[in-house]
Amino acid sequence: MPENLVPLSEERIAYLEGLVSQARMAAAVFSQCTQEDVDRIVKPMVLAGLENAQYLARLAVEETRIGVLEDKALKNMVATEFVYNYVRNKRTVGVIAEYPERGLIELAEPIGVIFSLTPITNPTSTVLFKCIMAIKTRNAVIFSPHPSSWRCCSEAVRIMYETAVKQGAPEGVFTCLESHTLQDNAYLMHHKDVGLIDATGGPGAVKAAYSSGKPALGVGPGNTPVYLEKTADLDMAVVDIITSKTFDNGTICASEQTVVIDDEIYDRVLKKFADLGTHICNAKETALLGRTVIDPATGFMQPMAVGQKAVDIARFAGISVKPNTKLLIAPIKGVGREFPLSVEKLFPVLAVYRAMSAEEALKICVDVNRAGGLGHTAVVFSKNEAIIRKFGEVINAGRIIVNSPGSIGALGGVYNDMVPTFSFGCGTGGGNSTTDNINVYHYLNIKRMARRTPAHMWFRVPNQIYFNMNAVENLRNCPSRSTVIISNPALEQIGHVDVVRRSLPPHTQVRVSIIPDAEPDIKIIAQGVETLNFYKADQIIALGGGSVIDAAKIMKLKYESPEADLEELAAPFLDIRKRVVQYPTEKVNHSRLIAISTTSGTGSEVTPFAVMTNKERGIKVTLADYSLTPDVAIVDPQFVMSMPKGLTADTGIDCLTHALEAGVSIYASAFTDSNAMQAIRLVFKYLPEAYENPGDEEARTMMHNAACIAGIAFSNASVGVNHALAHAFGARFHVAHGRANALMLPHVIAYNASVPTKFMPSPNTRAYVAHKKYAVIADLLGLGGHTVEEKVTKLVRATEQLLDRLGVPRSIADLGISKEEFERAMPDLTKNAFDDPSWRSNPRMPLISELAELYWSAYRGRSAAGDEPPVASRPVKEEVCV
Amino acid sequence: MTTAIAPVCFAIDSERVAEALQAIAAQLGSADGEVTLDFSSVTRIDSSALRALDVVARTADEKSIKIMLRGVNLDIYRVLKLATLARRFSLVN
Numbered sequence: 001m002p003e004n005l006v007p008l009s010e011e012r013i014a015y016l017e018g019l020v021s022q023a024r025m026a027a028a029v030f031s032q033c034t035q036e037d038v039d040r041i042v043k044p045m046v047l048a049g050l051e052n053a054q055y056l057a058r059l060a061v062e063e064t065r066i067g068v069l070e071d072k073a074l075k076n077m078v079a080t081e082f083v084y085n086y087v088r089n090k091r092t093v094g095v096i097a098e099y100p101e102r103g104l105i106e107l108a109e110p111i112g113v114i115f116s117l118t119p120i121t122n123p124t125s126t127v128l129f130k131c132i133m134a135i136k137t138r139n140a141v142i143f144s145p146h147p148s149s150w151r152c153c154s155e156a157v158r159i160m161y162e163t164a165v166k167q168g169a170p171e172g173v174f175t176c177l178e179s180h181t182l183q184d185n186a187y188l189m190h191h192k193d194v195g196l197i198d199a200t201g202g203p204g205a206v207k208a209a210y211s212s213g214k215p216a217l218g219v220g221p222g223n224t225p226v227y228l229e230k231t232a233d234l235d236m237a238v239v240d241i242i243t244s245k246t247f248d249n250g251t252i253c254a255s256e257q258t259v260v261i262d263d264e265i266y267d268r269v270l271k272k273f274a275d276l277g278t279h280i281c282n283a284k285e286t287a288l289l290g291r292t293v294i295d296p297a298t299g300f301m302q303p304m305a306v307g308q309k310a311v312d313i314a315r316f317a318g319i320s321v322k323p324n325t326k327l328l329i330a331p332i333k334g335v336g337r338e339f340p341l342s343v344e345k346l347f348p349v350l351a352v353y354r355a356m357s358a359e360e361a362l363k364i365c366v367d368v369n370r371a372g373g374l375g376h377t378a379v380v381f382s383k384n385e386a387i388i389r390k391f392g393e394v395i396n397a398g399r400i401i402v403n404s405p406g407s408i409g410a411l412g413g414v415y416n417d418m419v420p421t422f423s424f425g426c427g428t429g430g431g432n433s434t435t436d437n438i439n440v441y442h443y444l445n446i447k448r449m450a451r452r453t454p455a456h457m458w459f460r461v462p463n464q465i466y467f468n469m470n471a472v473e474n475l476r477n478c479p480s481r482s483t484v485i486i487s488n489p490a491l492e493q494i495g496h497v498d499v500v501r502r503s504l505p506p507h508t509q510v511r512v513s514i515i516p517d518a519e520p521d522i523k524i525i526a527q528g529v530e531t532l533n534f535y536k537a538d539q540i541i542a543l544g545g546g547s548v549i550d551a552a553k554i555m556k557l558k559y560e561s562p563e564a565d566l567e568e569l570a571a572p573f574l575d576i577r578k579r580v581v582q583y584p585t586e587k588v589n590h591s592r593l594i595a596i597s598t599t600s601g602t603g604s605e606v607t608p609f610a611v612m613t614n615k616e617r618g619i620k621v622t623l624a625d626y627s628l629t630p631d632v633a634i635v636d637p638q639f640v641m642s643m644p645k646g647l648t649a650d651t652g653i654d655c656l657t658h659a660l661e662a663g664v665s666i667y668a669s670a671f672t673d674s675n676a677m678q679a680i681r682l683v684f685k686y687l688p689e690a691y692e693n694p695g696d697e698e699a700r701t702m703m704h705n706a707a708c709i710a711g712i713a714f715s716n717a718s719v720g721v722n723h724a725l726a727h728a729f730g731a732r733f734h735v736a737h738g739r740a741n742a743l744m745l746p747h748v749i750a751y752n753a754s755v756p757t758k759f760m761p762s763p764n765t766r767a768y769v770a771h772k773k774y775a776v777i778a779d780l781l782g783l784g785g786h787t788v789e790e791k792v793t794k795l796v797r798a799t800e801q802l803l804d805r806l807g808v809p810r811s812i813a814d815l816g817i818s819k820e821e822f823e824r825a826m827p828d829l830t831k832n833a834f835d836d837p838s839w840r841s842n843p844r845m846p847l848i849s850e851l852a853e854l855y856w857s858a859y860r861g862r863s864a865a866g867d868e869p870p871v872a873s874r875p876v877k878e879e880v881c882v
Numbered sequence: 883m884t885t886a887i888a889p890v891c892f893a894i895d896s897e898r899v900a901e902a903l904q905a906i907a908a909q910l911g912s913a914d915g916e917v918t919l920d921f922s923s924v925t926r927i928d929s930s931a932l933r934a935l936d937v938v939a940r941t942a943d944e945k946s947i948k949i950m951l952r953g954v955n956l957d958i959y960r961v962l963k964l965a966t967l968a969r970r971f972s973l974v975n
Contacts (some may be wrong), residue, residue: 029927029929032927
């Protein structure tokens with residue numbers, strides 16, 4: 001309880017505790033009710049409210065001396081009938097909504113005990129409304145009415161309570177505080193068993209509710225600006241404003257406060273108001289009125305004016321008006337303390353402002369909105385859609401009412417399709433947590449049951465793949481007006497470029513662009529794009545290894561979409577389907593990309609990836625998007641028959657790494673597994689042959705196919721941490737990609753086969769299976785072993801033996817990199833490896849410290865024949881993996 | 883330990899549960915030790931029954947009697963938790 005309040009007596013505390021206990025028990029019992037139970041209770045309550053609408057209205061007017069009996073009766077009817085119409089078919093118990101396509105179910109959980117403050121201005125209607133909401137949602141409510149409306153509110157609570165209990169609601173579901181004090185309210189607001197405070201009332205009540213630390217719906221004052229724009233239907237607007245502002249003598253906090261009128265229609269509008277029983281004040285009367293109804297000390301309205309008739313207010317102010325005057329209009333020249341009538345006035349006094357332009361009108365509306373009305377309600381009358389939209393943009397109000405009355409419009413369900421309410425959320429502008437019309441859903445904790453939804457998978461490959469010896473002849477089926485062949489000097493020199501040129505259909509205009517045999521950087525890309533533009537290429541043939549094909553992919557991207565920002569497209573992402581940066585779809589040029597690989601490793605001829613080196617920053621940038629995938633892949637072994645031994649080894653291991661990583665990726669599927677497994681089998685069988693007997697056509701063909709097949713696998717399942725490590729290491733120490741992969745590979749297999757420190761979140765995988773898949777691979781290779789652990793060990797060993805046979809260095813140290821140099825590089829290596837998107841599909845989520853451990857393992861090197869293979873950490877035991 | 887009133891089996895009718903509990907509360911004065919109330923047939927509970935349970939718990943506290951509720955089903959258990967009554971009893975299967 002706030003310290004500045006006098007402590008409550010023991011008797012009073014016992015009384016309040018009794019109320020809470022009773023409500024808590026009622027809420028507990030109520031939790032057993034079904035939807036049918038509550039619906040059965042609600043309907044008779046609504047009927048009881050309707051039957052007693054006039055009776056309760058009369059009680060309210062007699063007790064509060066505020067408002068109009070007939071209007072209060074109408075409000076009671078809206079609070080029951082209209083609210084019921086909204087809630088009658090709403091599910092508020094158990095499952096309230098199901099979204100099978102999203103795997104989501106929403107369930108209702110009652111709040112329990114709600115402590116509810118009700119206002120003097122709309123006393124009984126607010127009680128009726130809140131009782132219906134509470135029963136519909138199985139909550140118990142302790143009411144604390146405004147002291148000057150206790151009798152009518154407690155009678156409304158009694159009627160609702162007796163009807164509800166008669167229909168099966170639990171005893172004690174509603175109670176009403178007797179003659180309460182601020183201390184009582186404070187005590188209940190802080191009570192541990194009160195789940196929610198619903199405070200409808202003045203700023204003090206709302207502030208107290210929000211200050212209590214409890215979840216609260218605090219709905220307070222407004223200051224509704226109205227823009228009456230020159231295109232509006234003036235007759236309708238004037239009638240609507242009078243109807244709204246005089247409804248219950250202006251006690252609804254959404255009612256109009258200041259009408260800003262365009263200069264062109266100002267005089268006509270005021271005449272229409274005057275013709276319909278409105279008194280237009282002159283300057284002297286406006287000043288008198290301001291001094292009378294607004295407290296000069298606080299700048300707020302005088303309570304004695306709230307809900308009074310226009311004629312009575314005029315009399316208080318000493319203004320002479322006709323007996324049937326229903327509204328007083330006071331022209332003002334601005335907004336703020338110098339213009340007292342620019343604030344909220346819950347009585348039939350309306351300020352008007354003459355605006356010389358739409359711009360000025362909107363600015364004045366913003367001023368009114370910000371003078372106590374933020375988040376509440378605003379009204380615009382116009383036929384100009386642009387003005388209406390602009391009004392909506394510049395005004396901060398939860399309810400922006402268009403061409404209809406503010407107060408009755410904001411209540412919802414009468415003039416529009418907003419949710420019927422007697423509590424207006426005012427958003428953060430009004431210190432509230434919502435801008436909604438408060439309704440049954442605010443009286444519920446909505447639980448969302450989310451079922452596991454496996455992400456959609458894909459299997460995407462180039463439109464056409466031609467393979468086996470002389471597959472290049474299929475170029476004859478690729479007509480083109482202007483073809484640019486991109487290749488490197490060595491391939492041109494040995495005649496491969498000519499082979500391609502000769503294979504094209506006759507009369508094809510062919511140009512050759514020779515680029516350096518190195519990973520492309522931005523300058524090479526730019527030059528290539530210039531060439532494509534110059535010759536208006538409609539076909540690009542990339543003849544080369546990964547570097548040339550990657551360069552051609554990026555050139556095509558920039559040629560077709562010159563605005564593409566490569567730096568931006570390389571932005572990191574976690575899931576390719578949810579990436580922030582999208583690849584361009586609008587193209588200024590169109591071309592076919594044919595990739596002819598001259599190495600057996602990268603698989604670039606079928607992949608959606610391209611790697612660029614940023615030499616200045618010493619890192620590799622990986623671009624990934626299916627739009628990068630070549631349209632046609634040609635896998636012709638004639639182009640690899642002369643591949644040097646070192647390149648054969650490095651690219652072959654790159655291919656193996658692709659297949660092994662795709663095999664255990666979290667995106668692996670039956671579609672990719674078949675390719676990964678086949679590629680692994682081919683590599684182990686044919687790579688040594690291709691390496692040792694370069695002229696072995698079968699071995700070369702199979703390795704060339706293996707690289708393409710592995711490319712297909714990792715295009716759709718991606719790679720893993722091995723590639724992340726290799727990218728960072730290769731860029732830093734200028735080590736060929738395949739060799740960098742080879743240095744990491746045995747260590748990464750052991751690492752992935754051990755118990756992860758962190759699992760990789762993945763809806764597609766039901767268990768950690770990397771070690772089992774390695775065991776399957778070991779079986780596929782016929783390596784033997786009885787347990788998963790043994791099979792993994794044998795796979796690691798077989799990989800090491802393969803690397804040895806290919807003459808791959810055993811360690812990073814063997815490359816001549818000193819320990820000190822490697823240590824200095826480690827922070828950058830681990831940072832860049834962690835930033836690399838490749839590991840996002842690794843089965844095990846690498847910690848940065850683990851990346852460092854893997855680097856150091858690779859630095860120390862793999863075991864020699866006969867040694868124990870590397871084990872990064874404790875191997876997974878079969879029984880712990882379900 | 884003496885079991886003065888055990889087990890009492892309540893019917894599913896919540897009104898009868900309340901009546902039975904009120905009777906239990908009245909008899910607790912003469913009991914000592916442990917009392918087991920069999921809730922295995924209770925599927926729904928009303929306000930009177932909850933209030934009666936509250937009285938039973940209070941009386942038992944005063945007399946230092948341990949009250950055990952046997953066979954409370956999940957729905958009733960949840961109601962007892964919401965009413966903050968569950969902690970005042972020992973719940974046994």
